[in-house]
Amino acid sequence: MAVTVVGSVAFDALETPFGKRDKILGGAATHFSVAASFFTDVRVVGVVGDDFGDDEFAVFRSRGINVDDVERVAGGRSFFWRGRYEDDMTVAHTIETQLNVFEHFQPKLSDETRSCDLLFLANIQPDLQRGVREQCNSPKLVGLDSMNLWIDIARESLEQTIRVVDVVVLNDAEVRMFTQEPNLSRAAKRILALGPRALLVKQGPYGACLYTEDSFFSIPAYPLETVFDPTGAGDAFAGGFFGLLDSLETSEFTERDLRAATVCGSVMASFIVEDFGNERLQRLTEDEIGERFREFQQMTVFETPAAAALRS
Amino acid sequence: MAVTVVGSVAFDALETPFGKRDKILGGAATHFSVAASFFTDVRVVGVVGDDFGDDEFAVFRSRGINVDDVERVAGGRSFFWRGRYEDDMTVAHTIETQLNVFEHFQPKLSDETRSCDLLFLANIQPDLQRGVREQCNSPKLVGLDSMNLWIDIARESLEQTIRVVDVVVLNDAEVRMFTQEPNLSRAAKRILALGPRALLVKQGPYGACLYTEDSFFSIPAYPLETVFDPTGAGDAFAGGFFGLLDSLETSEFTERDLRAATVCGSVMASFIVEDFGNERLQRLTEDEIGERFREFQQMTVFETPAAAALRS
Numbered sequence: 035m036a037v038t039v040v041g042s043v044a045f046d047a048l049e050t051p052f053g054k055r056d057k058i059l060g061g062a063a064t065h066f067s068v069a070a071s072f073f074t075d076v077r078v079v080g081v082v083g084d085d086f087g088d089d090e091f092a093v094f095r096s097r098g099i100n101v102d103d104v105e106r107v108a109g110g111r112s113f114f115w116r117g118r119y120e121d122d123m124t125v126a127h128t129i130e131t132q133l134n135v136f137e138h139f140q141p142k143l144s145d146e147t148r149s150c151d152l153l154f155l156a157n158i159q160p161d162l163q164r165g166v167r168e169q170c171n172s173p174k175l176v177g178l179d180s181m182n183l184w185i186d187i188a189r190e191s192l193e194q195t196i197r198v199v200d201v202v203v204l205n206d207a208e209v210r211m212f213t214q215e216p217n218l219s220r221a222a223k224r225i226l227a228l229g230p231r232a233l234l235v236k237q238g239p240y241g242a243c244l245y246t247e248d249s250f251f252s253i254p255a256y257p258l259e260t261v262f263d264p265t266g267a268g269d270a271f272a273g274g275f276f277g278l279l280d281s282l283e284t285s286e287f288t289e290r291d292l293r294a295a296t297v298c299g300s301v302m303a304s305f306i307v308e309d310f311g312n313e314r315l316q317r318l319t320e321d322e323i324g325e326r327f328r329e330f331q332q333m334t335v336f337e338t339p340a341a342a343a344l345r346s
Numbered sequence: 347m348a349v350t351v352v353g354s355v356a357f358d359a360l361e362t363p364f365g366k367r368d369k370i371l372g373g374a375a376t377h378f379s380v381a382a383s384f385f386t387d388v389r390v391v392g393v394v395g396d397d398f399g400d401d402e403f404a405v406f407r408s409r410g411i412n413v414d415d416v417e418r419v420a421g422g423r424s425f426f427w428r429g430r431y432e433d434d435m436t437v438a439h440t441i442e443t444q445l446n447v448f449e450h451f452q453p454k455l456s457d458e459t460r461s462c463d464l465l466f467l468a469n470i471q472p473d474l475q476r477g478v479r480e481q482c483n484s485p486k487l488v489g490l491d492s493m494n495l496w497i498d499i500a501r502e503s504l505e506q507t508i509r510v511v512d513v514v515v516l517n518d519a520e521v522r523m524f525t526q527e528p529n530l531s532r533a534a535k536r537i538l539a540l541g542p543r544a545l546l547v548k549q550g551p552y553g554a555c556l557y558t559e560d561s562f563f564s565i566p567a568y569p570l571e572t573v574f575d576p577t578g579a580g581d582a583f584a585g586g587f588f589g590l591l592d593s594l595e596t597s598e599f600t601e602r603d604l605r606a607a608t609v610c611g612s613v614m615a616s617f618i619v620e621d622f623g624n625e626r627l628q629r630l631t632e633d634e635i636g637e638r639f640r641e642f643q644q645m646t647v648f649e650t651p652a653a654a655a656l657r658s
Contacts, residue, residue: 121528216434217570217571217573219570219571220571251645252646278653282651282652282653294651295651298656323656328650331648333564334564334565334646334648335605336563336565336602336609336646337602337606338606338639339590341593341610343593343635344610344632344635
């Protein structure tokens with residue numbers, strides 16, 4: 035029982051209406067793995083420079099995350115992103131991106147990592163994602179995330195990668211952009227027609243929804259009064275989703291499992307945005323996770339009223 | 347047991363990616379009343395010109411809607427709106443607005459209408475809304491809708507009207523604009539602080555949510571592959587909401603009632619957008635309403651998985 039995630043491990047500099055941080059732990063694989071670690075064993079495949087030290091590795095190790103496949107390039111510098119959020123916290127303004135060692139990232143998976151049960155291909159170049167997929171022996175479930183950049187410059191490759199995964203995780207703008215279809219239900223059908231059995235659509239402050247061939251499920255976002263820093267929300271969402279699924283020790287992944295996992299993803303996303311980077315997840319407890327899961331139930335439950343028009 | 351609605355009764359000319367109509371029955375009070383008529387008795391207060399004939403009145407009468415308080419101005423012309431929707435169906439482009447007899451609309455309520463149980467003030471000038479509120483004897487529940495125009499040019503008056511109603515129905519852009527607060531949860535708190543016991547936020551393709559002092563409820567939009575014409579979705583939503591509540595013959599309106607009503611609103615909104623104007627509602631059956639209500643349940647239900655992190 036283990037989930038492997040391949041993606042960026044990085045430093046971020048962030049500014050939001052609520053404060054700033056000059057250099058904090060970031061990257062999609064980081065946020066995914068910390069979120070997933072509350073549910074199952076996690077192995078990270080990534081690359082960092084020698085500016086990535088014991089303090090950073092300690093964050094992973096304190097959560098029991100295996101970092102044996104995080105390559106450390108001597109003399110190199112880690113991926114660095116500087117961003118700013120203004121009042122509309124749904125839009126990240128990129129001020130600076132330094133790919134550094136990430137520019138030539140060639141994911142290398144150890145034997146243990148290849149034997150993972152679940153594999154998540156975080157947002158990296160889609161050829162690389164496919165290469166990782168091929169390195170894995172026989173994962174029970176493979177997911178991917180992507181971004182507008184790859185839809186723009188590597189659409190064909192992304193489509194090929196989508197064809198070999200089970201779960202696609204994208205935000206609604208990416209779903210529309212990839213399919214060139216403004217209606218989300220039609221767009222979802224087109225993505226599922228490529229092969230995946232599930233599409234998770236992240237909708238920021240509106241929550242998330244899960245499309246499968248014959249079902250639709252939707253969960254709102256947790257109604258936070260302060261979104262401190264939205265960075266990593268999508269990665270924590272995916273981490274909660276795949277982490278929960280892996281913990282179920284099934285290989286069937288029923289609709290019921292996928293829905294529960296979608297809610298776990300939303301729970302983890304709702305926590306990570308409560309503080310900078312993954313600072314909130316670093317002090318999160320299982321009690322808090324359980325309580326918020328129950329709050330999601332309370333936010334969405336309703337009963338059939340005794341109305342004539344509904345009696346039929 | 348009756349709900350009174352005050353608002354526009356009009357003709358619309360519409361163009362969407364799926365077709366066009368030169369002159370169809372429109373107006374907020376029209377869409378509200380037809381939607382509500384599936385649940386309870388409805389009385390409409392409005393004004394039309396003598397271009398509004400038997401065919402138009404027949405639509406109301408066929409649904410048992412009382413139109414005694416729809417004033418017909420001899421020699422006048424009815425309110426007319428010409429609009430267009432492009433691929434992004436969430437944005438209505440106004441091509442032409444002729445207020446006509448609606449410009450000097452002074453709602454006059456008959457004794458029967460004043461004695462309604464529930465009152466809905468559809469989107470009209472907020473001073474007029476307050477005037478209608480004062481004409482009513484002792485309604486059990488009063489709701490209002492509004493729009494960006496009134497927030498822009500009559501904000502103070504709108505605030506006064508919000509102070510004397512129980513349920514505010516706005517879309518999320520209007521909630522943010524009225525409160526000048528980008529975070530929806532904080533914005534909702536500010537509106538509830540003015541007095542209303544509930545705020546319904548319409549979120550178009552993302553569904554709707556219900557804020558009360560100590561609870562939050564959210565329901566997705568029905569995942570339609572074709573939104574034929576979104577005109578009137580918000581009015582049908584309000585009609586389903588207040589129609590259901592009136593049918594419950596309670597004066598308490600518990601959280602459970604408000605939630606069921608929010609879902610009924612979403613059901614009616616999901617139907618009206620399936621065809622031009624309210625053509626879909628005119629051929630709608632109670633069986634279809636009941637079935638879609640159950641589909642909303644299926645779209646939102648999930649169970650707690652057997653995960654260690656959630657056992658606490």
